[in-house]
Every structure is written in C-alpha cells, then in structure tokens.
Amino acid sequence: MTSGIDTGVLSQKTRYAIRAMQHLADRYGQGPVHLQEISDKQNIPAKFLTVILSELSRLGIVESQRGKDGGYWLALSPIDISYGDLIRVMRGSLALVPCASRFAHEKCKNCLEEGDCRTRALMLEVRDRTAELLDGFRLSDPISPVPAFAADEQD
Amino acid sequence: MTSGIDTGVLSQKTRYAIRAMQHLADRYGQGPVHLQEISDKQNIPAKFLTVILSELSRLGIVESQRGKDGGYWLALSPIDISYGDLIRVMRGSLALVPCASRFAHEKCKNCLEEGDCRTRALMLEVRDRTAELLDGFRLSDPISPVPAFAADEQD
DNA sequence: TTATTGTCAACAAAATGAGTTGAGAATATT
DNA sequence: AATATTCTCAACTCATTTTGTTGACAATAA
Secondary structure: OOOOOOOOOOOHHHHHHHHHHHHHHHOOOOOOEOHHHHHHHHOOOHHHHHHHHHHHHHOOOEEEEOOOOOEEEEOOOHHHOEHHHHHHHHHOOOOOOHHHOOOOOOOOOOOOOHHHOHHHHHHHHHHHHHHHHHHHOEOOOOOOOOOOOOOOOOO | OOOOOOOOOOOHHHHHHHHHHHHHHHOOOOOOEOHHHHHHHHOOOHHHHHHHHHHHHHOOOEEEEOOOOOEEEEOOOHHHOEHHHHHHHHHOOOOOOHHHOOOOOOOOOOOOOHHHOHHHHHHHHHHHHHHHHHHHOEOOOOOOOOOOOOOOOOO
16 A cells, blocks of 8 residues: 655755764774765765765864865764764754654644644654654664565565 | 754645545544535645545545535544554655665665665664554544644754 | 536646855865 | 865755646536
8 A cells, every 4th residue: 555656754965964974983083084085985975975064064063174184073972973863953853744843843834723733743742752762873883784675564 | 953944754745635534534434525625624725635635545545426415535444544554655655764665665876785784774673663653543543732832842 | 417526637836955066264294 | 385185165056846736527416
C-alpha cells in the first residue's frame, strides 16, 4: 500500500552536514581539517561544502582558521553533539509539522485553530519521542554501518 | 542554536490528507460524506481536495460514490488505519533518508557506499522506532487537541 | 433529462533545493 | 612586502517539487 515517491526528509544539505561533522568527529583533537579532505573523503561537492561549513561555523558548532594549514574542527567534543542537534540546526526543527515545533514554532498554513487540531496533538508527541531518540545518539558513538538490504519487510 | 527555516516534513498535501481522513473517521458508518463538507470543515481548498481524495480512493483506503448523495467514506474501520499508514501512503516512506527505507528503498545520491554509511545505520534505527510509534496511533484514537504553546523549552 | 457529485489529466505559478560564481578576508611563508 | 593558501559569503542560476486550478467527463439519483 504505497504511492508517492520518496524525497527524503533530510535534505541533501543536511546529509552532507552530518557526514562532514562525522568526519570532523573522527579527526577531533588533531588540528584543522581541510575542506578539500572532507569533500574528497565524504563525497561532497567542494563549493557546496563551503556554504555548509561556513554556516556551521557561524552557528558556533565548528571552528575554523584561514590560510595555510587552516581548516575546520569541532567546537565541542563529539560526545556533546547529538544527531538531534545537527538536524535541529540544519532544518530548524525535529518536528514533522511547523506547529509542533517548540523552538521554531509557526502556525501551519490553512490549518484549524491550534487548540482544535488533533494532528498537532499527535505530532507534539511524535516530536518529543523523536527528540528523545535523536538526542540519544552522539557524534562520539561508534556506529557500525549496516550491510545493504536483503530485500525484506516493509518500510 | 538554530538557523534554517522550517518547511515541515509533512507536505501540505499530506496534512490535508490526514485531516480529511480524520474527518471521515468521525463520520464512519454514517454513509457518504460530501467533499464540500470536508473542504469547509477542515479548511482545505476544494479542488485540491478532489485530487487528494481521488488518490486515496485509487489506493483503496477510501471508497466513493458519485451523483446526488454521493461522497466518500473510509474503506476500513478507523481502528485499522494508522497514522503510519497515512504518512507512508502519502509520502512513500517513514524514513528520514531514502536509503533507510525498506519499502521505498533507494540509494542516496552522492553518498558513501551503503555498507560504509554510518548515517544510514543510524537512520535505520530511527525509522524502526518512528514506525513503531506512528503505527501505534490510529484514526480511531480519541486524541485531545493541545492548547497553543506557553512559550517554553526547546524544539 | 437534469442536477448533483466524484474522476482525472493537463496546466501554471510559486517555492524550494542544490549547487556555482566570484570577489574578498585572514593567515602563513618566503 | 609579496605570494600562495584557505576560509567567507552574498548573489545567482537552474531544475524539481509543491500547491494548487481548469475544464472536460462519468456516474448516480430524482
């Protein structure tokens, strides 16, 4: 029972950001890492990566230095950066709908009054549980990649 | 610590679909419901709603009848339709990234090899937990709307 | 036969997403 | 000082997706 195509919830930009941050986590404590190295190893278009890293730098989550032997490094220890943080930072919210976000709260367009909206009530619960889950995973976690699928069950 | 704007994960169309289904759930067993009624009460543009309901009808999740006193009704009991189903049907997957979807599985563009991708390993876990959560809520659930926020904590 | 109501493909405008261009600023080396 | 290196960042482009609308048609009931 399905129809639509899958665009993915996390934008390409957010996925790049996550991989870049994982890369920096791996190099934590080893001095500045070149943008070019991250671009090469993580398969991210270099120019686009400058946009992403500059943004993360402005947000204070990574630090940077210019000039020869410049580069980027994490502003915090990998254990202090959760995947929830990364997603929040990149897409503004963990919520599935704007009205269910606390931090980036915004009325959903064309919706009912918030006080009458069951979808919102549900999505608040979903957001809380999702936040709990995503904040539990941190950049320091030694995550084992999972082999590609053996075509099985449902989504 | 935030930046981006919140587009919302669930598209407007998906949100409309959910509200329309909730409306039909409330009228379950009461015969066909006019599109116009749903449009009015749920604040959904009528013409757009025809697209949505036709789609749900083609998918077999609602049934319809034309002519005078025609309309739409749920093809299943509200207790047999989960919010997970609705989201899967409308957006193809519950996963945050295409490569972490079982049903609509697809390689993420410009990513690493799947067997090497830590993000994927994580997102598989997130998908499982999200599915569990969303499939636990059903159209039959008596959800109490939550009052608008008293500006508080984080997202 | 007429009014009502759903069906559906095609179209259009707007928003979003992905990525590039290119000029500049900071740093280190010579 | 001059030069090479590396990050900064606003502006721009291009493609895709989203959000609808139009309008012709099909089924049903009175």
